[in-house]
Amino acid sequence: MPELPEVEVTRLSFANRIAGARIEAVRLGKPLRWPLGVLPAALQGAVVQQVRRRGKYLLLDLDRGLLLIHLGMSGSLAYAGALPPPGPHDHFELATSRGLLRLHDPRRFGAVVWAASEADPVARKLLGHLGVEPLGDGFDPLAFWQALRARRSAIKQVLLAGDIVVGVGNIYASEALFAAGIQPTLSASSLSQARAERLHGAIRSVLARALEQGGSTLRDFSSAEGKTGHFQLEAMVYDRAGQPCRACGATIQTLRQGQRSTYFCPDCQTF
DNA sequence: AGGGTGACCTGTCGGC
């Protein structure tokens, strides 16, 4: 479910409410990804100071260390004063002085990892290679083009790799490439400066619009306060194979890149 | 180092 917009929507939906909460108990379900050490008993009694986001990771800053939460493919958080009894896919829960924070993740590709700090090797392994934040000041058009020039893979796969720019997943990669008029199979290194700058703008505008719409809810995504997203209703290409392009009427096509589906318009994406 | 592949998991859907 979660690309940058969904993760950010999730963050915004509980960050203010959980700030200052003291962790009173931890409940674990089945193991998630990267069981990097057992969550330390020190978690108990720790106070959540703020919630940040880096790429698709949520970072809960505690008064001792930080908790990295990744939603994987199927994860979502819920945060409320009370929640229904945990189900078979609820694999992590914090009981705090201000309510319950629960991770629901059927496929268990998500992760909850504690690190002493961001300099901790555990945190660096997960965050250290990440590219720039697409909605931040560090996402520069010229630097983006120069980074792309060094990569011979297909532009779609370079976007997904996340080491140049973070947060763009399978939905928004297809959408941004459509908005920029670029064929997903084009080698990243062959983008002109003008096209790279257009893609830079497209990534920003697509992610910002998705954020405004509360993210995309394809199956079961919802924010920590239970709200679903609506961006999927205005997707131009994602999950629209065989349907007419909303811009030109041509039939939306699909192909596989790195075992992921890519959607594109053969008439609008010609560069 | 960049690039390609398989692996991790569970649920759902379409076809036979």
Place this chain on the structure above:
DNA sequence: TGCCGACAGGTCACCC
């Protein structure tokens, strides 16, 4: 109805 393969919002370890 039942079974079986393909596919689903991500990312890492592992090869060359």
